[in-house]
Amino acid sequence: MATTNQTSSIPVPIFKGENYDFWSVKMKTFFRSQDLWDIIEEGFTIPEDTSTLTTAQKKELKENKQKDSRALFVLQQAVDDTIFPRIIGATSAKQAWNTIQEEFQGSDEVRNIKLHSLRREFELLRMKESETIKDYYSRIKEIVSQMRAYGENILDKKIVEKILISIPQKYDAIA
Incomplete structure (x- = not known):
């Protein structure tokens, strides 16, 4: 877990399969500092019919999609190549986070x-x-x-x- 990647100018800890609890605390702090934790913790839903959304709702949806993409990108960068295949199919940051959490945190x-x-x-x-x-x-x-x-x-x-x-x-x- 000693290696880091640069996202913006803030180093992101790399998870190699050990010390999940420490890594997750660091990542939560990182995501909070980037205003991304809410999108990981709560996720968001895309309505089937977006034509009925108001302009404000469309703007919020677009912002949520961007935040989710940024958070997913950070998570993908924050895992070692041996861990990455476990989240390669994740379509949201919440899904990727939950996948890692379920496997490494335990019940x-x-x-x-x-x-x-x-x-x-x-x-x-x-x-x-x-x-x-x-x-x-x-x-x-x-x-x-x-x-x-x-x-x-x-x-x-x-x-x-x-x-x-x-x-x-x-x-x-x-x-």
């Missing part, structure tokens, strides 16, 4: 299982004797970041408690 049950696994990993985490506090803190923050990406609200107080409880005895003077 609520899968997300709950992943979150449960991360909670367990956090609770069982202990600092190794040979590890620096900085490295241990980095390991904790990585797990906490993943938990937060899955919607867990973990307070900094709990992180500090975790560090103080799980560091080796040689640090007892500071704990």
Whole structure:
């Protein structure tokens, strides 16, 4: 996910099939900054008979089509060539987004299982004797970041408690 493409002058993160949750947060922010998120989240419908539309409705429809095309283009650019075939047939940005989301985010049950696994990993985490506090803190923050990406609200107080409880005895003077 380290690679980027340029859209306008803003780099777009490339999704390679890993770290979907982080990629999706970045993409949502990007789409909001470009005023495109509503078209992805809600989509839009094209009426069968456009002849009955008012001038204002026709203008709105045209704007929605343009926004959808821009958003679809960005999504196509924001996925690796190995992911692109999954959305090649998408005719709207909403359809492409939902396709990627369904495959890589997983169902609520899968997300709950992943979150449960991360909670367990956090609770069982202990600092190794040979590890620096900085490295241990980095390991904790990585797990906490993943938990937060899955919607867990973990307070900094709990992180500090975790560090103080799980560091080796040689640090007892500071704990």
